[in-house]
Amino acid sequence: MKIKFILNENEVSIDVDPMKRLLDILREDFGLTGTKEGCGEGECGACTVLLDGKPVTSCLVNAVHIDGKEVMTSEGIAQEPLGKLLIDCFDETNAVQCGFCFPGFLVTSYHYLITDGEKNPDKIKKALSGNICRCTGYQKIFESVMLACERKPLISTDQVN
Amino acid sequence: MKFIRPNDMEGLFQNMEENNDRRYFLAGGTDINVQIKNGVIKNAEIIYIKHLKELNGIQIVKDDIVIGAVTNITEILNSKIIKENLPFFQRSLESFASPLLQTSATIGGNIANGSPTADVVPLLLVLDAKLEIVSKTQTRIIELNNFFTGYKTNIMKTNELIRSIIIPRKAENGFDTYFEKVGSRKSLMISKVTLAGLKNISHSKFTTVKLAVGSLNEYPRRLYKIEEYLTDKSLIEINFLKVEELLNEEITPITDLRSDKEYRYHVCVNLIRTFLNE
Numbered sequence: 001m002k003i004k005f006i007l008n009e010n011e012v013s014i015d016v017d018p019m020k021r022l023l024d025i026l027r028e029d030f031g032l033t034g035t036k037e038g039c040g041e042g043e044c045g046a047c048t049v050l051l052d053g054k055p056v057t058s059c060l061v062n063a064v065h066i067d068g069k070e071v072m073t074s075e076g077i078a079q080e081p082l083g084k085l086l087i088d089c090f091d092e093t094n095a096v097q098c099g100f101c102f103p104g105f106l107v108t109s110y111h112y113l114i115t116d117g118e119k120n121p122d123k124i125k126k127a128l129s130g131n132i133c134r135c136t137g138y139q140k141i142f143e144s145v146m147l148a149c150e151r152k153p154l155i156s157t158d159q160v161n
Numbered sequence: 162m163k164f165i166r167p168n169d170m171e172g173l174f175q176n177m178e179e180n181n182d183r184r185y186f187l188a189g190g191t192d193i194n195v196q197i198k199n200g201v202i203k204n205a206e207i208i209y210i211k212h213l214k215e216l217n218g219i220q221i222v223k224d225d226i227v228i229g230a231v232t233n234i235t236e237i238l239n240s241k242i243i244k245e246n247l248p249f250f251q252r253s254l255e256s257f258a259s260p261l262l263q264t265s266a267t268i269g270g271n272i273a274n275g276s277p278t279a280d281v282v283p284l285l286l287v288l289d290a291k292l293e294i295v296s297k298t299q300t301r302i303i304e305l306n307n308f309f310t311g312y313k314t315n316i317m318k319t320n321e322l323i324r325s326i327i328i329p330r331k332a333e334n335g336f337d338t339y340f341e342k343v344g345s346r347k348s349l350m351i352s353k354v355t356l357a358g359l360k361n362i363s364h365s366k367f368t369t370v371k372l373a374v375g376s377l378n379e380y381p382r383r384l385y386k387i388e389e390y391l392t393d394k395s396l397i398e399i400n401f402l403k404v405e406e407l408l409n410e411e412i413t414p415i416t417d418l419r420s421d422k423e424y425r426y427h428v429c430v431n432l433i434r435t436f437l438n439e
């Protein structure tokens with residue numbers, strides 16, 4: 001099946017098995033290996049991407065689901081001003097250990113930052129509740145996102161949708 | 162694996178004329194993809210339905226709220242119609258899976274997949290929901306409580322699908338509401354019990370009680386016998402040992418469960434007690 005979609009702001013098309021997982025399309029067909037496979041069952045969030053602006057677990061999304069849609073991965077987000085801000089904040093707080101979960105957390109936190117962005121621990125916890133980290137115990141991750149919320153007003157948001 | 166992406170409802174029904182017990186519908190894919198990965202679904206015929214407009218959206222139709230089967234949980238959580246008419250239903254769905262799943266998971270998929278732990282089903286049961294089930298030649302409206310027939314089985318033929326879920330607009334009006342899940346999803350095979358309840362009280366007696374339970378047996382269901390026992394009683398007149406006895410009568414436990422049947426029944430009765438005490 002031929003599908004067309006927007007990948008990190010570029011229009012792309014590909015002939016693919018309609019049931020192929022978005023996770024595999026990103027990694028195998030586009031070489032975007034930032035998106036990770038942890039559980040492959042929707043439990044861990046390591047494979048999170050934005051589909052039409054909303055976070056989804058790409059291990060449970062099929063090629064047919066993305067036809068005509070917009071996909072944004074951690075690689076795309078890392079190019080955005082607020083993505084860069086988040087990376088800096090995670091770095092400053094030392095919130096990343098092995099780093100396996102980080103792309104997923106980046107995508108979900110970015111979504112939180114652009115859709116809400118209130119420096120509110122409960123809201124942040126809830127927003128990130130689908131992402132699992134085996135290393136850190138989460139406190140530093142929450143702190144990083146809190147910090148990013150605090151600094152968000154200082155960032156030029158021209159490019160933010 | 163055979164895959165079909167119909168352009169519209171006509172195309173959908175054309176592809177469904179023959180019965181085929183290997184037919185699955187792909188809506189959000191949150192259940193199917195796990196089942197494919199684990200080899201539970203093999204050599205299937207998969208029909209994509211998520212894009213069909215006729216199956217999507219939330220509307221008020223006379224005295225009912227009609228929710229298209231492929232409407233996802235996020236859409237229900239953000240819907241103004243649901244907020245104004247069924248706020249308890251909306252609130253209760255906030256605990257559905259995780260925000261990452263809510264955008265993909267559909268309400269129709271949750272019902273059709275028929276897991277005993279399906280969250281949405283006990284809620285819909287106390288709201289007296291009905292299902293609109295369609296095939297090429299027929300539409301039938303059936304009560305959700307009559308939909309399931311066993312573990313992950315239901316009354317639908319393979320040439321039928323759920324078009325919409327119908328909830329009376331005033332289903333929550335005037336009721337105290339309750340929804341509680343005990344046990345986490347990770348441990349769902351051993352400890353999860355879900356209870357949804359509606360009640361109203363007049364002169365300290367329960368005038369109406371509606372209860373539905375998930376995870377106790379093969380499929381979620383209403384607890385009509387207990388409801389009947391509780392009606393027109395005040396709290397002090399209720400014997401909770403009797404409630405537990407009725408629960409045993411009403412429900413056959415999940416057979417593949419090992420030793421914790423008693424425990425689950427206790428949890429369930431405790432939830433009922435908490436709800437009535439509130």
Ligand SMILES: Cc1cc2nc3c(=O)[nH]c(=O)nc-3n(C[C@H](O)[C@H](O)[C@H](O)COP(=O)(O)OP(=O)(O)OC[C@H]3O[C@@H](n4cnc5c(N)ncnc54)[C@H](O)[C@@H]3O)c2cc1C
Binds near residue numbers: 269
């Ligand atoms: C990590 C994780 C957490 C979860 N947490 C929860 C939770 O907290 N609570 C909960 O209730 N569920 C939970 N689920 C289960 C799942 O997300 C839901 O059951 C979901 O609503 C299924 O919808 P879907 O659109 O993804 O279904 P799909 O996977 O697309 O389809 C599921 C099944 O339903 C059938 N089907 C779909 N639509 C129709 C239709 N319109 N008519 C007839 N048949 C149809 C398909 O043939 C298939 O057999 C969880 C799943 C995962 C992976």
Ligand code: FES
Binds near residue numbers: 036038042045057060
């Ligand atoms: S790999 Fe997709 S959620 Fe774990």
Ligand code: FES
Binds near residue numbers: 101
């Ligand atoms: S840093 Fe290792 S899993 Fe999160």
